[in-house]
Amino acid sequence: MSDDLSTRLIHHAYKPPEGFEAVAPGVHKASTVFFPNVQALRTTDWKDKSGYTYGLHGTPTTFTLEERIATIEGGHHCVLAPSGLAAVSLVDMALLRQGEEVLIPHNAYGPGKSFASVELAAWGITHRYFDAMDPADLARKIGPATRLVWLEAPGSVTLEFPDIPALVECVRQANAARQSARPIVTALDNTWGAGIAFQPFDLGVDISVQALTKYPSGGADVLMGSVVTRDLTLHRQVLLTHMRLGLNIGVNDAELVLRGLSSMQLRYHAQDASTRELAAWMGQQPGVVQVLHPALPGSPGHDTWRRDATAAACLFSAVFDATIPQARIDAFCDRLCLFKLGWSWAGPISLCAPYDIGPSRTQGWPHAGGLVRFAVGLESVHDLRADLAQALVALNT
Numbered sequence: 165m166s167d168d169l170s171t172r173l174i175h176h177a178y179k180p181p182e183g184f185e186a187v188a189p190g191v192h193k194a195s196t197v198f199f200p201n202v203q204a205l206r207t208t209d210w211k212d213k214s215g216y217t218y219g220l221h222g223t224p225t226t227f228t229l230e231e232r233i234a235t236i237e238g239g240h241h242c243v244l245a246p247s248g249l250a251a252v253s254l255v256d257m258a259l260l261r262q263g264e265e266v267l268i269p270h271n272a273y274g275p276g277k278s279f280a281s282v283e284l285a286a287w288g289i290t291h292r293y294f295d296a297m298d299p300a301d302l303a304r305k306i307g308p309a310t311r312l313v314w315l316e317a318p319g320s321v322t323l324e325f326p327d328i329p330a331l332v333e334c335v336r337q338a339n340a341a342r343q344s345a346r347p348i349v350t351a352l353d354n355t356w357g358a359g360i361a362f363q364p365f366d367l368g369v370d371i372s373v374q375a376l377t378k379y380p381s382g383g384a385d386v387l388m389g390s391v392v393t394r395d396l397t398l399h400r401q402v403l404l405t406h407m408r409l410g411l412n413i414g415v416n417d418a419e420l421v422l423r424g425l426s427s428m429q430l431r432y433h434a435q436d437a438s439t440r441e442l443a444a445w446m447g448q449q450p451g452v453v454q455v456l457h458p459a460l461p462g463s464p465g466h467d468t469w470r471r472d473a474t475a476a477a478c479l480f481s482a483v484f485d486a487t488i489p490q491a492r493i494d495a496f497c498d499r500l501c502l503f504k505l506g507w508s509w510a511g512p513i514s515l516c517a518p519y520d521i522g523p524s525r526t527q528g529w530p531h532a533g534g535l536v537r538f539a540v541g542l543e544s545v546h547d548l549r550a551d552l553a554q555a556l557v558a559l560n561t
């Protein structure tokens with residue numbers, strides 16, 4: 165061994181004892197991983213998780229997280245992306261080719277629509293919106309170029325709960341009639357369900373995407389996404405596009421999500437209970453014409469939610485009377501103390517944000533009044549209700 169300190173510091177003789185086992189999985193960081201010999205360098209395969217070749221292609225930490233996310237959703241394979249939105253656009257890029265078409269629910273997550281209307285359009289891939297609450301509308305819109313159908317349960321912000329089995333059945337029938345080598349694939353944005361409210365593959369979808377940013381992280385401090393599949397061919401297609409794009413997630417972020425997973429089920433159900441209580445209460449307040457939450461009778465898709473789901477996430481939206489000017493709705497939001505103004509959800513702190521639904525909808529939206537979406541955190545539900553009550557004064561004066 166060299167006498168030069170710079171070499172000795174790096175090639176040091178000490179090896180820690182083997183057998184360190186603890187509750188948390190180890191955090192392994194690497195761009196480079198060593199191969200024992202040239203033969204191994206040439207033949208090691210990372211795609212089936214039988215070996216390690218490069219940090220970008222998996223570490224023990226990211227493989228562990230992938231396996232756990234796949235298990236929670238009842239799938240077999242998982243690919244991790246740097247954000248939920250990156251997971252959505254990864255699926256688009258992996259599956260769609262020039263001349264093909266993607267169908268998107270009218271109430272889907274907005275930035276995913278933007279990717280279709282700008283990047284996909286520029287690459288010669290068309291998109292159309294369908295009414296997620298009307299399977300006949302999807303059946304009508306499936307055409308010879310359709311290759312991918314997005315689903316989301318419930319819709320973003322407006323929270324209509326669709327009949328996923330019926331929508332999947334439309335696609336299955338179109339595939340049976342078409343007998344193409346490139347069948348239509350269904351991809352569900354399952355961020356809301358998180359693998360807890362329902363099992364996405366039992367409802368028939370081919371791909372389940374999540375923003376791990378939300379429940380799996382739980383801390384409002386990580387951005388990450390996942391693409392889970394049961395079918396190996398589909399998984400490989402997503403995995404290889406992911407590889408060619410060079411998408412990576414930081415292992416410290418993977419560690420945070422692994423840490424969040426242990427409490428996810430408890431958090432989901434606790435936030436569910438608080439949210440239902442606040443949503444029901446909000447529906448009785450003057451100036452509120454409707455509260456949107458799949459577990460509330462009268463909310464769009466409530467019966468389907470009861471049939472297909474056993475829990476609900478921490479979101480509800482309040483639609484206000486059309487006579488209440490937006491300025492007073494804004495004043496209500498500004499007056500809230502425990503509810504912070506912010507995007508995202510499923511973290512410890514409650515959030516709210518006013519939305520203008522009209523322009524983002526291609527199909528009819530029945531309300532003329534303003535809408536505020538609430539994301540309920542882990543605070544005492546009693547305190548949250550008091551906060552809403554004191555802020556509502558701004559709405560009605």
Ligand SMILES: *Cc1c(COP(=O)(O)O)cnc(C)c1O
Nearest residue numbers: 247248249273355375377387388
């Ligand atoms: C938040 C969210 C996303 C995007 O996740 P990011 O990690 O913030 O990019 C996608 N879909 C749904 C339904 C979401 O709520």
